[in-house]
Amino acid sequence: MRVFLVAGEASGDLHAANLLRALRAAHPAVEAFGVGGERLREAGLECVARSEELSVMGLAEVVRELPRLWRLASRVRRQALARRPDVAVLVDSPDFNLPLARRLRRAGVPVVIYVSPQLWAWRAGRVRRIRRDVRRVLCILPFEVAFYTEHGVSAEYVGHPLVDELAPVMAAMPPRRPSALALLPGSRWHEVEALLPTMLAAAAALAGEVPDLHVRLIAAPGLDRERIEALMRDAAVPVEVIAGDRHRALAACSAALVASGTATLECALLDVPMVVGYRLQALSYALAKRLVRVPHVGLVNLVAGERLAPEAVQGEFNAARLVAEARQLLGDAGARQRAGLAEVRRRLGAPGASARAAAAVAAAVGEAG
Numbered sequence: 001m002r003v004f005l006v007a008g009e010a011s012g013d014l015h016a017a018n019l020l021r022a023l024r025a026a027h028p029a030v031e032a033f034g035v036g037g038e039r040l041r042e043a044g045l046e047c048v049a050r051s052e053e054l055s056v057m058g059l060a061e062v063v064r065e066l067p068r069l070w071r072l073a074s075r076v077r078r079q080a081l082a083r084r085p086d087v088a089v090l091v092d093s094p095d096f097n098l099p100l101a102r103r104l105r106r107a108g109v110p111v112v113i114y115v116s117p118q119l120w121a122w123r124a125g126r127v128r129r130i131r132r133d134v135r136r137v138l139c140i141l142p143f144e145v146a147f148y149t150e151h152g153v154s155a156e157y158v159g160h161p162l163v164d165e166l167a168p169v170m171a172a173m174p175p176r177r178p179s180a181l182a183l184l185p186g187s188r189w190h191e192v193e194a195l196l197p198t199m200l201a202a203a204a205a206l207a208g209e210v211p212d213l214h215v216r217l218i219a220a221p222g223l224d225r226e227r228i229e230a231l232m233r234d235a236a237v238p239v240e241v242i243a244g245d246r247h248r249a250l251a252a253c254s255a256a257l258v259a260s261g262t263a264t265l266e267c268a269l270l271d272v273p274m275v276v277g278y279r280l281q282a283l284s285y286a287l288a289k290r291l292v293r294v295p296h297v298g299l300v301n302l303v304a305g306e307r308l309a310p311e312a313v314q315g316e317f318n319a320a321r322l323v324a325e326a327r328q329l330l331g332d333a334g335a336r337q338r339a340g341l342a343e344v345r346r347r348l349g350a351p352g353a354s355a356r357a358a359a360a361v362a363a364a365v366g367e368a369g
Contacts, residue, residue, distance in 0.1 A: 004033060006035040008054035013051050016040055023362070034080070076100070101134055110364045111135055112364050113137045114361075138360050160348045163349065179214060180252060182257070184256060221246075251271070268348075275309065275325040276309050278312075
C-alpha cells in the first residue's frame with residue numbers, strides 16, 4: 001500500500017504519525033511519502049516537503065506568503081501525481097489540501113481527510129468541494145459528524161488521537177505541584193512570538209502575589225529550545241523550559257495559560273484548568289471577526305458546549321486579564337473547571353483513534369480497488 005500523507009502543522013504531524021504507525025502495524029508493507037514534520041519523519045515518512053513550510057496562521061500572513069505557498073503546492077502535487085499513491089490522507093490545512101484533493105481525485109486517487117477542517121466555524125461553503133473530491137472524512141471532534149451528514153458527506157468519528165497519546169500519563173498521573181503555572185504559547189513561531197511576552201509578564205506579576213509560584217513553559221514539538229530561551233532572556237520571573245516528557249510536566253501543574261488550539265485539549269485530558277488566549281495581527285483579526293461563526297475560540301469550550309475555560313482574545317489578551325484569571329484558577333475556580341473537564345474527557349472518548357483511522361484508510365483503498 002502506497003500512502004501519500006500531508007500534515008501542515010505540529011498537531012497534524014503528531015496525529016498523522018500515529019496514524020502511519022497504526023497503518024504499518026496492520027499492513028507492514030506500507031510505503032509512505034508526502035509532507036510532514038519531525039514526528040512523521042520519525043514514523044518513517046519520506047518527506048518531499050516539511051510541515052514547517054506550510055505553517056502560516058492568519059489571513060494577512062497567508063496573503064504575504066502566497067507566492068511561496070503556490071510554488072510549494074506545485075512541487076508537492078507533481079510528486080504525488082508522478083508516484084500514483086493508492087490513497088491520499090490529507091490532514092487539516094484546507095487551503096493547501098483542498099486544491100490538492102481535487103487534482104488527486106481527477107487522477108483517480110481516493111482521498112481521505114483526517115482531522116476535519118473547521119468548516120463548521122467559517123467558510124462552510126468549502127463543504128461542497130469536500131463532497132465532490134473526498135471519499136470520506138475522519139472526524140476527531142464529536143460534534144463534526146452531524147455537520148458533514150447534513151451536507152451529504154461520508155464522515156465518521158474515530159475519536160481524538162490525543163487520547164491515545166496521553167493515555168499512559170492519564171493512567172498514572174503525577175502528583176500535582178501546588179502553585180505550578182504552565183505556559184503553552186502555541187506550536188508556531190509567530191504564535192509564540194505574539195503570545196509568550198504577555199504570558200511572561202502575567203507570570204511575573206502573579207509571582208509577586210504567589211511567592212512559591214513555579215512557572216513551566218511547555219514547548220510544542222518542533223520548536224527550537226534555544227530560540228525560545230532567547231525570547232525569555234529578559235523575563236522577570238524564572239521559567240523552567242520543558243521540551244521532553246512535556247505531558248507529565250503539564251499534568252503536574254495547577255493551572256495553565258494556553259494558546260487556543262489543540263493544547264487546550266491536552267490540558268483538558270490532563271485535568272489542568274486553563275485560561276485560553278489568542279492574538280492575531282489587527283487585519284487578520286478584523287477579517288476573522290467577520291467570517292468566524294462559533295461562540296468560542298477554544299476547542300475545549302467547543303467540545304464542552306459552554307464557556308468552561310475563560311477566553312482572552314486580541315485586546316483582552318493582556319497581562320492584567322491573565323493574572324486575574326490565573327489567580328482564580330489557583331483557587332476555587334480551578335476545582336470548578338475540573339468538574340467540567342471531566343465531561344470533556346468523556347466526550348472525547350476511549351483510546352484507539354489512530355487504529356480506527358488506519359482501518360478507515362485501508363477500507364478506502366479496498367473500496368477503490
